[in-house]
Amino acid sequence: MRISMIGTGYVGLVSGTCFSEFGVTVTCIDKDAGKIERLNRGEIPIYEPGLDALVTSNAAAGRLSFATDLGPAVADSDAVFIAVGTPSRRGGGHADLSYVYAAAREIARAMNGYTVVVTKSTVPVGTGREVERIIREERPDADFDVVSNPEFLREGSAIQDFMRPDRVVIGAESERAQAVMRQLYRVLYLIETPIVFTTLESSEMIKYAANTFLATKITFINEVADLCEKVGADVHDVARGIGLDNRIGRKFLHAGPGYGGSCFPKDTLALVTTAKEVGSPLRIVETVVDINAKRKRAMAERIIDACDGSVVGKTVAILGLTFKPNTDDMRDSPSLDIVPALVEAGATVRAFDPEGMDEARKLLPDITYGADAYDVMTGADALVILTEWNEFRALNLDRVKEVLKAPVMVDLRNVYNPTDMVAAGFRYTSVGRPTPDA
Structure with missing residues (x-):
């Protein structure tokens, strides 16, 4: 089978690569010529464990390729996946579907023969029907079906999630479309993965x-x-x-x-x-x-309280900036609320993240970045664990205490044991756990 994946962001690149690992011939398409050039050189634009090796092996095998022009690939595809971004629009919570609809129009003009058009992007209920309407408007003669196939990939373990998912959800209402999707996911049928076939609307709602x-x-x-x-x-x-x-x-x-x-x-x-x-x-x-937004701001206050109620003129060391470990994704990370609040309160912030600092420098330009965990905590008045990267789980506590100006640790991920930390001489704050008296 041959498929096209429109969009080489997180979902598109991971999904396209994993389909090629299943033996499908995949062309991943993106308008960003620079990104496609990097991918063709084997450079992966996102951090996802194991993805670089899969891209390299499947590209070498001829099953995975990258292009900026969707026309030839779409014309030769059995299925075309729309995996473009659907960010929140400014001024409200609506998903911005402009990229989805633009992709649908381009696909319509390039289709050749029966084609299954699959929305892989996360889209509100009713989007599939609108994609169908757009394609029909562009190409009244087209032979196609629109399918919803939402992704359930966790950043940091996305390859395993694709290869061994809890379930696959497919909103496909014609037997022809269902047959194409069954063939695409044949490898998962063989390991008895639950496949849920439903309507377009139900599939979109499930996600x-x-x-x-x-x-x-x-x-x-x-x-x-x-x-x-x-x-x-x-x-x-x-x-x-x-x-x-x-x-x-x-x-x-x-x-x-x-x-x-x-x-x-x-x-x-x-x-x-x-x-x-x-x-x-x-x-x-x-x-x-509402609670989640307020909680991020409250965490900054928790750090300030741990610093005797004020961070004016104090240095706070932050370990972890990404929203979770094993990714370089900074989108809506708690750090984007907590760090600016500390700076506004008068703190000097030094931070380290194993993978996220390139992106963090763009979003948090008013702080200092260190070479490693011990670098940022040296001379700091307090240490904050904000993302639970594995390398932060086994810090040398004697060294930490030695390099900190004051033995203050605020552990917002509950990595350490309160009793052990107090015994080691730290003023330790965590989340939802009692700290014994020193």
């Missing part, structure tokens, strides 16, 4: 409902963590105790500074906006969005 539920779960445990601090309970014990209930599950019950990334913030906003427009508001999700 938003899934992300919104997970964002709600994160927000719930964060609020429980705040309550634990007031009553002397330990949120780790609470999360484990409720997570062992199979109806609840253990994942996404980790208290922290709030959710971020490329999906949850924009998808919760988009679903809230859709719900309001059709007169069926989602009050729970509206509250989740």
Whole structure:
């Protein structure tokens, strides 16, 4: 089979590469000529563990190629995937679908013979019908079907998520389209992966409902963590105790500074906006969005409190800037709220992140960046763990205490044990856990 993947962002590049690993011939297409040149040289524009090796091997095998002109590739494709960005529009929570609709028009002009047009981008309910209308308007004679096939990739483990997913969701309403999609995902059928076939609208809703539920779960445990601090309970014990209930599950019950990334913030906003427009508001999700925004700002206050109520003239060392480990993605990261708030409060901020500093320098230009964890904490008045990269889980605590001006650690990811930290001589603050007296 031959497919085209329109867009070489996170979803498009990972999905296209993984399909080529399945034996499909894939052309990934992007208007950014510089990005395509880099990809053709084997340079990967995003950090995702294992992706560089897969791109190199499949390109060498002739199954994966990159181009700026979609015409020839689309004309020769059995299926064309739209994997372009759908960011939140300014001034509201609407998803910006202009790139999706522009891609649909270009695809319509280039199609040759029966083609399945697949929306891989995260799009509001009704987008598939509009893509169908646009293509029909551009090419009344075209032989095609529109399919929804949302992605459920976690940054940092996206390849495993594609190769061994919990499920594949496909909104396809004709037998021909379903047959094409079954052939594309044949490898997953062989390992008995659940394949959910449904309507376009249901498929689009599944994606938003899934992300919104997970964002709600994160927000719930964060609020429980705040309550634990007031009553002397330990949120780790609470999360484990409720997570062992199979109806609840253990994942996404980790208290922290709030959710971020490329999906949850924009998808919760988009679903809230859709719900309001059709007169069926989602009050729970509206509250989740509000709480998460306030939580990020509250974390800055927590750091200031740990510094005796003021950071004026003080240096704060930040470990981790990306919204989660094993990615270079800074989109809606808690650091983008917390760090500026510290600077505004009078702090000098020094930061280190294993993969995210190139992007962070663009978004947080008013701070200093260090060569490694110990570099940024040397002479600092406080140390903050903001992203739980593995290399921050085994810091030499004797060295940390030696290089810090004051032994203050604010652990917003609960990496360390409070009892151990107090015993080591630190003034230690975490999230939702009691700290024993020194």
